[in-house]
Amino acid sequence: MEQFEQKIRESFSRQSFMRTLVATMTNVSRGSLEIRFPFSPQLAQQNGFIHAGAITSIMDSACGYAAMTLAAEDADVLSVEFKVNLLAPALGDSFVARAQVKRQGRTLTICAADAFAIQSGEEKLIATMLATMINIIPSEPKR
Amino acid sequence: MEQFEQKIRESFSRQSFMRTLVATMTNVSRGSLEIRFPFSPQLAQQNGFIHAGAITSIMDSACGYAAMTLAAEDADVLSVEFKVNLLAPALGDSFVARAQVKRQGRTLTICAADAFAIQSGEEKLIATMLATMINIIPSEPKR
């Protein structure tokens, strides 16, 4: 495992909210990242679909860690802002968020993520995110 | 309790994700709504702050139910999209999201929400949301 992946998996393991969602990181590459979780009735909104906030959570973490795959070694990454469009009800056996870096800067990294519901092996696009991440270098706090 | 509040509290009680966050609805008025939850280590990101996704979740539900306070009696409300700016680390004893309807339409309702961290009784603005909600009338599905 490369060093950047190790750093990211270690940080992810400290995100206890990801454990609460039973989320796992299923791909870590330079510039792209994937997080998924299984359906759970504990994540539902009023109609039994998965709550938009839970889907947003894995898209946000996926965007942040996608940015981190390209950041300086000692940098932490925080979310500045994101925008999410909900495209279809979050109905499925499991859910996956795939994030990609759209533009990498020294301070800011722009990422896009799509989220899919998986039912009987078929993926359906349910949400999309456009996000801005900031690199925090320990010696020079910025935000 | 007025009928619209009853309908909203009943819908909220079906949002099991809100129970997972230990969130409660602390104000329901025509055009505005408040949801809060206490700090829990199970909602944290890598630095021990509350995950942006958890804060987003209560802002999203607060916006949706704020829209519902003004919607037709038999309408359900779904999130079309939202944009969130994270303004400060989510560090506190508890967290509150306050949503307000910015413009009510027949089909779409635009809402704004602010989220605050509360520490030793003092509130600090930590995030802000601008969201679009859609009214779903059972007889005429729209999205």
Add this chain to the structure above:
Amino acid sequence: MEQFEQKIRESFSRQSFMRTLVATMTNVSRGSLEIRFPFSPQLAQQNGFIHAGAITSIMDSACGYAAMTLAAEDADVLSVEFKVNLLAPALGDSFVARAQVKRQGRTLTICAADAFAIQSGEEKLIATMLATMINIIPSEPKR
């Protein structure tokens, strides 16, 4: 020229703001659309780059007309909301916005657009948009 293209070109010709930007529609296909304009010092911000608002304008029109390529024949399309990330200074000989429909619904259509600066024939990504459009059917005003 197909009927949907004719309708869109006729509507575009009524957007006098596009004439003010000297913008032209250079591609109209089912689900995708392209608008471009040449550099003009009259569209600049304080550093001589093209103003973000001018780039946003062609991305917005491109998203709206991309949605219209898939809408009912008598529908008009209006912008509900959009989010833009500015990725690099708008510096070039000309600028092009390319929009695609991401999800088409009966009432709402979600579109994404990228904007590029073209200099000496080379394209550089300068901005990206995620937008929500609403179909307005004359007999049933909705927004």
Add this chain to the structure above:
Amino acid sequence: MEQFEQKIRESFSRQSFMRTLVATMTNVSRGSLEIRFPFSPQLAQQNGFIHAGAITSIMDSACGYAAMTLAAEDADVLSVEFKVNLLAPALGDSFVARAQVKRQGRTLTICAADAFAIQSGEEKLIATMLATMINIIPSEPKR
């Protein structure tokens, strides 16, 4: 006139796109800013309303200069991203954008703006923006 206002008015005067819109800056205070323009048929979309891109342009400039009222003396301000909700048709004799700083940081400043159409002296809310601005210090380019 205070020095920050002088600096902002000088920068605004270099935004030739604002002249193209016949826009003027009608208030400059610490943390808030106002820009307006009169109706002109040259700024219209297909139905004769003002194009969303023109309204966005004055909201964007208003947000940027609102951020600049609180920035370091030698800092320039650039737009990182913004999100706009269009709330009503832009129909009126003139249009005004009012921006306020929502949170000021060393690197990033978050601003909100509302835009109003003015008809027979009455203001109507037509759009709202939530924006992220970045402070650029000449000696330390950041974006």
